[in-house]
Amino acid sequence: MTGEAASSPVSRTRIKNRRKRYLDLHPEYFTSANLELADPLLYDRLIRRFQTPAEREAEGRQKGYSGTLEADLLRSEAKLNALAHPDPNQTFSYRRGPDGEILAEEKDEVPKDKEEGYAKWKWEMEMRFVRGGDADFEYEKVDESEEYDDRGVEEQEAEEKWFDEEESNFVNEEGLRRSKSRELQGETGIQDF
16 A cells, blocks of 8 residues: 555554454464564563573574574663663663663563563564564565455444444334434333333
């Protein structure tokens, strides 16, 4: 979708819905090692902090020496950049402590356990994907494919809209149609005692 059509609110919503649907159908997207490199600080805070030494070793073997070195370098550079240029839109903040140490977060930002950390990380990666922030992904395959449209939801929304716009008519005893907007007179159908 290009040009004017892609800029309409309906088109942007459809594209975001398609991207979300893609993630729902392809959960393997979240197992990619490249997602660690997408936001190394976030990965460090939400995933690595809960890994056991054995899990870190297994992850390191999977990535290899160069992959581990790349992740460590990117994480270090990202920490220095976050200290030098604090971003108010960043999910988590870094600041220097009284002795010059790097303080990673406030206490309320710390996930309670591994599951909560993974859930927060997955949410952030999902929002990044839906916004179009994954530079390595070919979004056109998803954005221009009707395969990722949720037809059931769209049909239900169209039906609800039709019913909302439809004016109700009633048939009286003489068989005449009356609009709901006209005031009814006579018996109400409510029984008084």
